[in-house]
Amino acid sequence: xxxxxxxxxxxxxxxxRIQRLGGHLSxxxxxxxxxxxxWGVITALFIPSGWLPxxxxxxxxxxxxxxxxxxxIGYTGGGMVHGRRxxxxxxxxxxxxxxxxxxxxxxxxxxxxxxxxxxxxxxxxRTDGRVxxxxxxxxxxxxxxxxxxxxxxxxxxxxxxxxxxxxxRAADAVEWLVDRDVLPVASVLIEPAKVLFLxxxxxxxxxxxxxxxxxxxxxxxxxxxxxxxxxxxxxxLLAYLFFGPRRLRPSTPAAxxxxxxxxxxxxxxxxxxxxxxxxxxxxxxxxxxTAIFMMFGTGLVAPPAPGSIFAYLAQTPRGASNWVGxxxxxxxxxxxxxxxxxxxxxxxxxxxDDAADEPADGTEPDAVPPGEAPSGDLxxxxxxxxxxxxxxxxxxxxxxxxxxx
Amino acid sequence: MMTSINGKDVRKLVxxxxxxxxxxxxxxxxxxxxxxxxxxxxxxxxVDAIPGDADVVVCHAxxxxxxxxxxxxxxxxxxxxxxxxxxxxxxxxAIRDGGDLRG
Numbered sequence: 001x002x003x004x005x006x007x008x009x010x011x012x013x014x015x016x017r018i019q020r021l022g023g024h025l026s027x028x029x030x031x032x033x034x035x036x037x038x039w040g041v042i043t044a045l046f047i048p049s050g051w052l053p054x055x056x057x058x059x060x061x062x063x064x065x066x067x068x069x070x071x072x073i074g075y076t077g078g079g080m081v082h083g084r085r086x087x088x089x090x091x092x093x094x095x096x097x098x099x100x101x102x103x104x105x106x107x108x109x110x111x112x113x114x115x116x117x118x119x120x121x122x123x124x125x126r127t128d129g130r131v132x133x134x135x136x137x138x139x140x141x142x143x144x145x146x147x148x149x150x151x152x153x154x155x156x157x158x159x160x161x162x163x164x165x166x167x168x169r170a171a172d173a174v175e176w177l178v179d180r181d182v183l184p185v186a187s188v189l190i191e192p193a194k195v196l197f198l199x200x201x202x203x204x205x206x207x208x209x210x211x212x213x214x215x216x217x218x219x220x221x222x223x224x225x226x227x228x229x230x231x232x233x234x235x236x237l238l239a240y241l242f243f244g245p246r247r248l249r250p251s252t253p254a255a256x257x258x259x260x261x262x263x264x265x266x267x268x269x270x271x272x273x274x275x276x277x278x279x280x281x282x283x284x285x286x287x288x289x290t291a292i293f294m295m296f297g298t299g300l301v302a303p304p305a306p307g308s309i310f311a312y313l314a315q316t317p318r319g320a321s322n323w324v325g326x327x328x329x330x331x332x333x334x335x336x337x338x339x340x341x342x343x344x345x346x347x348x349x350x351x352x353d354d355a356a357d358e359p360a361d362g363t364e365p366d367a368v369p370p371g372e373a374p375s376g377d378l379x380x381x382x383x384x385x386x387x388x389x390x391x392x393x394x395x396x397x398x399x400x401x402x403x404x405x
Numbered sequence: 406m407m408t409s410i411n412g413k414d415v416r417k418l419v420x421x422x423x424x425x426x427x428x429x430x431x432x433x434x435x436x437x438x439x440x441x442x443x444x445x446x447x448x449x450x451x452v453d454a455i456p457g458d459a460d461v462v463v464c465h466a467x468x469x470x471x472x473x474x475x476x477x478x479x480x481x482x483x484x485x486x487x488x489x490x491x492x493x494x495x496x497x498x499a500i501r502d503g504g505d506l507r508g
Contacts, residue, residue, distance in 0.1 A: 023424075
């Protein structure tokens with residue numbers, strides 16, 4: 001039973017630490033997704049290649065990407081470190097990073113915002129309780145103002161140029177991968193990382209910042225699709241629906257609806273965690289989708305968040321090849337993932353057996369760094385596909401009911 | 406370091422996920438429905454920002470380590486499946502009918 005067999009809190013295990021770092025990165029972006037979508041809608045509609053080209057409204061596109069979005073990220077990042085005052089100086093410091101830059105400086109904002117807030121916290125800790133009565137407002141306003149001014153200058157002189165170099169290198173690396181047609185290989189890292197709950201970290205912490213920069217330049221980016229394509233997860237869930245353990249089947253259709261239409265990919269993670277080799281299905285599906293997206297030279301305008309088919313429909317740029325590419329890629333990724341997943345499930349030959357060959361409750365050793373999971377997570381029992389090792393008490397095997405609560 | 410609480414003493418049940426925006430919102434909605442009429446607040450949160458007055462925290466087993474950092478001394482109930490997990494049914498039953506929750 002999950003409530004009894006859980007190991008003592010190893011809160012600083014590598015998995016928890018990587019997750020938490022990722023949580024910090026994605027935590028700066030995710031609360032602001034609404035602004036990203038607003039920018040995406042305006043971009044998709046009004047740029048010259050958009051649905052309703054309009055010179056006036058298109059003037060919004062560039063300032064939103066270069067100023068609004070990074071400042072929101074710096075604000076949120078600062079707030080995570082030191083509340084409202086941290087958010088305030090985080091926003092001011094980010095302004096130093098973005099001023100004069102000709103690309104959206106998301107990575108710079110993710111550094112400058114929290115750093116400025118940390119400095120603000122140090123200052124507040126020093127002045128706390130030492131201000132003469134009646135002078136609190138004066139001290140608070142001016143300490144924030146001076147920290148903001150200093151960090152904005154430091155952001156402009158130091159953080160900006162440094163992060164500009166980092167961003168350029170990262171963009172070069174992505175371009176290198178695209179030019180050599182090896183971007184699909186990214187699925188080997190992304191799909192295992194996703195089911196280890198690094199999905200938001202990978203997508204919003206790493207890919208979004210680079211993707212928005214590409215989209216601001218070219219009106220679309222394939223990087224938005226790498227983690228968010230709902231096809232591979234759909235394929236795995238369909239494989240379970242037709243060939244998975246019978247007792248899991250009743251709840252699978254609801255999981256499909258929530259995953260594919262609601263965009264909450266977490267719903268399919270347990271189906272992979274209980275049979276880790278199933279990650280090969282999503283890797284194959286994800287790589288297929290990316291390869292087809294690349295073939296058509298397609299991408300999305302803004303983050304499809306959450307990764308639902310509806311978000312995709314809203315963020316697909318105008319143009320037949322864009323639409324054909326995105327939805328061919330998505331369908332193909334689902335089909336490949338379904339086929340590989342079904343084969344790994346032995347096409348239902350073991351449907352009556354126990355559901356899991358690994359406990360799905362996270363009791364296995366911590367050290368499964370993203371990227372090593374495909375080999376490291378595979379059963380070492382010489383497990384040919386479909387061979388199940390009975391595992392008593394693994395939650396998820398004990399006859400789940402259809403969603404009823 | 407096992408803590409426990411009687412379901413009848415639970416005033417705030419928090420469902421946590423990585424961002425506190427997706428799956429936790431969905432599960433909180435479901436649990437709120439099945440706990441309608443009970444004297445318990447059902448909320449959702451990011452796993453790294455669990456409210457201090459949460460009596461019981463529910464999250465996916467893969468996130469339980471992180472939840473325990475912010476919810477030390479409180480009961481953390483891990484689950485494996487988002488739909489139809491018996492651990493979730495047990496939480497509902499304990500709050501509705503009384504009974505110990507451990508974790």
